[in-house]
Amino acid sequence: MKISERNRRWRQLVELSRRIGTAAESYAILGEGNTSTRSGKDTFLVKASGTSLSTAKKDSFTECLRPILDPLWESKSRSDTEVDEKLLAARVDLKAGKPSTEALFHSYLLSLPGIEWVAHTHPIAVNGILCSPRASDFAKFRMFPDEIVCGGEQSVLVPYTDPGIPLAKAIRTGVEDFEKEQGRFPRMILLQNHGLIAIGPSAGAVEATTKMAEKSAKIFLGAASLGGPVFMPEAQVRRISGRPDELYRQKVLKLE
Numbered sequence: 001m002k003i004s005e006r007n008r009r010w011r012q013l014v015e016l017s018r019r020i021g022t023a024a025e026s027y028a029i030l031g032e033g034n035t036s037t038r039s040g041k042d043t044f045l046v047k048a049s050g051t052s053l054s055t056a057k058k059d060s061f062t063e064c065l066r067p068i069l070d071p072l073w074e075s076k077s078r079s080d081t082e083v084d085e086k087l088l089a090a091r092v093d094l095k096a097g098k099p100s101t102e103a104l105f106h107s108y109l110l111s112l113p114g115i116e117w118v119a120h121t122h123p124i125a126v127n128g129i130l131c132s133p134r135a136s137d138f139a140k141f142r143m144f145p146d147e148i149v150c151g152g153e154q155s156v157l158v159p160y161t162d163p164g165i166p167l168a169k170a171i172r173t174g175v176e177d178f179e180k181e182q183g184r185f186p187r188m189i190l191l192q193n194h195g196l197i198a199i200g201p202s203a204g205a206v207e208a209t210t211k212m213a214e215k216s217a218k219i220f221l222g223a224a225s226l227g228g229p230v231f232m233p234e235a236q237v238r239r240i241s242g243r244p245d246e247l248y249r250q251k252v253l254k255l256e
């Protein structure tokens with residue numbers, strides 16, 4: 001990646017984070033959530049620990065080397081101190097802040113073909129469903145066409161897991177199983193009792209997915225209070241996701 005493109009992405013990452021961190025919908029407050037983008041073949045930019053999305057600036061992000069983090073996937077268990085040491089060693093600039101403890105799942109997701117951006121948040125309505133017994137309905141079924149355009153036909157649902165390495169491994173398993181079954185990567189990963197991860201090819205795509213996920217969750221909650229939701233039949237969901245005009249809208253939204 002050219003240095004000018006890397007710097008452009010760094011600026012875009014600051015802007016995306018601020019928009020997500022200050023949205024009226026409250027996708028993330030205080031130090032919640034983290035964002036990232038690829039910055040080179042083996043490098044990525046991720047939010048530093050202890051920073052806030054709402055006040056993000058250039059040095060809120062740390063550039064990391066993926067190969068240094070890769071040994072963390074090995075099955076042997078590691079103490080929090082060992083994990084912290086790896087996170088610190090992965091920094092390209094040793095004066096940069098410590099990468100978020102969730103850097104490992106960002107590293108994995110950004111290694112997938114076509115995935116250049118990641119936004120992880122704790123949106124209120126989405127979490128309302130993810131902390132309820134109906135989380136799997138929200139992941140598996142769709143209620144209206146724009147939900148499919150921005151969120152795909154289905155989402156991955158990851159059972160509650162300890163943050164850090166266990167969560168990164170559970171996300172990897174969930175995404176791999178989804179890809180085997182569906183023949184494509186998801187746009188949305190739902191973390192039970194935790195939050196949302198939007199992944200995609202552009203900053204605009206992950207922002208649109210985050211916005212539409214929260215809107216869908218509000219609609220789900222409203223429909224649930226009236227005895228629903230009534231989900232779209234599978235054939236209709238498939239038809240919307242494959243329609244040429246929907247593909248055009250996805251292009252306009254830079255979702256593809």
Ligand SMILES: [Zn+2]
Nearest residue numbers: 033120194195
């Ligand atoms: Zn989180």
